[in-house]
Amino acid sequence: MVKVVDLHKSFGALQVLNGLSFEVAKGEVLVIIGASGSGKSTLLRCINALEPVQAGEVYINGEDIHKARGKDLSRIRSEIGMVFQHFELFSHKTALENVTLAPIHVRKLSRQDADARGMRLLERVGLPEKAHAYPSELSGGQRQRVAIARALAMEPMVMMFDEPTSALDPEMIKEVLDVMLDLARSGMTMLCVTHEMGFAREVANRVMFIDEGKVVETGEPDQVFFRPEHPRTKTFLSKILI
């Protein structure tokens, strides 16, 4: 489904991804952990080609997204739902319009069909009553749930989450995680950058620890969290697990 091969990414002299490779199978939930600055967010942004890379390939269903241009690039991107740390809802659109924008303009759905699909998705994330609210009228947790609905609206093959709960107040984290849990149980292929261990243990098939732009260790959640093999993983976990 998603295959990353020997990815190299640098910003000027700063090497962020340093020959990173891994694969995510259909229906798999991969949780990516790592220290701040270890390249987790950059990795996700390279996977949907928001950032160009210096070397390496990213295959989405067999197509190298970094070789695609124009409409092809947009088409491949629409197969990858992306949820951002800071939501990035379109502030001039209502919740429902946020969800229907891409289906209307990319998939050329009629407004009625898009609205119907949008409402179903807002119900799925538990926010049908907020359909006509603007992002500024929603709480952080609600915004993130709308953002998830927006990403789902394009019926992506894989969903990527870039620290989706890191910008949330503690009492709102659960409502977002619940939506993500539900999504994972429905069989969605997911790549999640998150340090929510409960979430990882509940649904992740694998946890991948990256450091200095490289995969240090990959394994089942309990193994990586409680019996890490690599000293760098141990050091990192000792800092986040209290």
Next chain:
Amino acid sequence: MLRDIGLFDPLRWQRVWPYMPNYIQGLGTTLVLSIAALLLATAIGIIAGVMRLSKRPYVSAIATVYVEVIRNTPLLVQLFIVYFGFAPLWKGNSFLPMAVGLSMFAGAYVAEIVRAGIQSISKGQTEAALSCGLTSAQAMMLVVLPQALRRIAPALAGQFISLIKDSSLVAVFGYTELTFAARKVTAATFLGLHPYMLAAVFYLLLCYPLSLVVRAIERRTRRIG
């Protein structure tokens, strides 16, 4: 000395009064010219503003040259160039060169406002749009520009107010708008002060409500944030 000026002399104001139809007509012309120039300037400004942010160096260079040339030369000189320099284009029409001259001028300022507006929208908005499968052009048209335009609406309205005032310069070319009407009244009545005072009042009546509208827009769109 103040008596010599006669600002409050009813007799002098009486001499101006019969020319009210000229003022009304001039006001109408000023309004039509300003609105036409505003629409054209907005179009030019959006295009040039987007071009300035283009990743292609020659595209942004063209827009930069346009903006800098316009902003660093006097409007009156620009109007002379457009009016006389391109005279064959206008085929005797006096509205076109004035509207084009004014909108080329205002367009450069609108371009800078648009550029600042686009830059004020976070990059994350574009990235979210691209992630949904929109093309860069769609991301600009559907996500970034609408938010940028809303944010710069007050600045654009301020620019419109400037445009109305700048349009008085076309009186130099004998174009019968508000200022030229005042000039004609001065010629007919030999009064230097009162005709222009009246013109100023009309400009004020035109521009001040616009300032109030700007404030109302700001309040109304605050909800969307």
